[in-house]
Amino acid sequence: MKLSVIRKAPIQCETEALIVGHHENSQYFEGAAKALDEVSGGLLSYLLDTGDFRGRKNETVLLYSRDLLPAKRVLLVGLGKRDDLTEEKLRVAMAGASKRIRELKVKEFALSLDFGDCKVPAERAAQAAAEGIMLGLHRFSAYKKEDPDSIEILSATIIDQRAAHVKIMKSAVREAETICNAAILARNLVATPPSEMTPALLAREARRMCRNTSIPIKVLEPPAMKRMGMHALLAVGRGSAHPPRLAIMEYQGAGRGKRPVVLVGKGITFDSGGVNLKPASGMEQMKDDMAGAATVIAVLKAAAELELPINLAGIVPAAENMPDGQAYKPGDILKSYSGQTIEVVSTDAEGRLILADALSYAKRFKPAALIDIATLTGACVIALGDYLTGMLGNDDRIKEGIRAAAERTGEVVWELPLWEEYEDLIKSDIADMKNTGGRAAGTITAALFLKKFVEDGIPWVHLDIAGTSFSPKDKGYLQKGPTGTGVRLLVDFLKNWTYRTDGPNS
Ligand code: BES
Ligand code: MN
Ligand code: ZN
Secondary structure, three states, rough: EEEEEOOOOOOHHHHEEEEEEEEEOOOOHHHHHHHHHHHHOOOOHHHHHOOOOOOOOOOOOEOOOOOOEEEEEEEEEEOOOOOHHHHHHHHHHHHHHHHHHHOOOEEEEEOOOOOOOOOOOHHHHHHHHHHHHHHOOOOOOOOOOOOOOOOOHHHHHHHEOOOHHHHHHHHHHHHHHHHHHHHHHHHHHHHHOOOOOOHHHHHHHHHHHHHOOOOEEEEEHHHHHHOOOOOOHHHOOOOOOOEEEEEEEEEEEOOOOOOOOOEEEOOEEHHHHHHHOOOOHHHHHHHHHHHHHHHHHHHHHHHOOOOOOOOEEEEEEEEEEEEOOOOOOOOEEEEEOOOOOOEEEOOOOHHHHHHHHHHHHHHHOOOOOOEEEOOOOOOHHHHHHHOOEEEEEEEHHHHHHHHHHHHHHOOEEEEOOOOOHHHHHHHHOOEEEEEEOOOOHHHHHHHHHOOOOOOOOOOEEEEEOOOOOOOOEEEEOOOOOOOOOOOHHHHHHHHOOOOOOOOOOO
């Protein structure tokens, strides 16, 4: 789909459908809606008079303009209360409106963001609308036979009469497009069936992204991992016919001496639980256990395409967790890349094992910040549900930067404490630690485990996306299935990075 911004008045816009907005309970139309109403002799205001349209959040009404307007149809969309309008509400409203238009089976539509007196400035509104449209209309259709009834929308055009607005909206939309294409890549990687999306394919996809963006990449295979002593990652992959990979990508957008932000993403391409086999029900969803890895690959893509002035490394440990004669077992003791030993209590707590080796590997970059993102614990889904990503970490500045990015992008995070007393729960009698601390505080003990592999002094944040990587239903600009969560969040975080302070802008 092509997204563009052009200078045009709504009353002159020839299109299959024109989206215009209205604030809830405002007695009069404003902006684009007002202009359309006036030249059409009250086509729209009839709806306010009858009370059939109030402008409630996400309410839509489709009008046919006959010959009264150059736009064949007008889709009125409710924006909710004027004072409550946010970018996130705009994303959701525009996703809903564009899905409504897709039902019409037209190939193109236009929208005006001239809502009259509006809390969200034009540039932010354009970015939010573009995101809502792109993410809202995206479908993973690679495995469906061509449906003659499903016509894809080819172009969406934002119109505005104000030349100055057009200019800033254009660059906001171009940026939104780049970021959403990255998020869509992440969604598609996660949606790909697990027998195809093996560690090798995940690494190949990373390579392909790097080739297209000229980012150097290195992919380690088991012999190299053995030489280096990455026995935690190796153990998790040992029960699988598809051996593990470790992909290391390095985007350089700032000077050589600048310390990078390092991203680490969990890449379990299928989590059966291993010998501690998971229950059958819902196991198909465990193909999304590489969502963190997909996010890291996508964030590097966006950073390179946006030419962000930052140094950024991405580390993706990839493995498939399967039961087999060769598989690692409960009771095993693994020597990690850091040298610390781990007693395996559950082979289903595999994510932290592959992350352990990847986090220790990150040390060589001397990270200015180290951020890992992982579908790590079912406990996080229980605690925070499917809207909130869990955040834990040792550095207030980085956490604050993530929180600010979360606020702006609508990819919300909630902090849980790295409660040190709970470290006792992962003490082992015969190794340096064990890989689970039981059910209580499961998200926290998982993070405390990871912390043992983060070198002292490295500012580190862990994001648990077990609940947010996959949506159980269509909601707003998310479809049922992979969400691509973390991509917009981390790109926004990186956009606000400054080498003036080696940290996020505050
Ligand atoms: N990949 C799962 C976590 C998960 C659960 C993600 C549900 C998405 C939805 C992870 O590897 C896992 O199995 N964690 C265990 C840890 C336990 C054995 C300590 C869990 O959460 O049950
Ligand atoms: Mn598991
Ligand atoms: Zn897992």
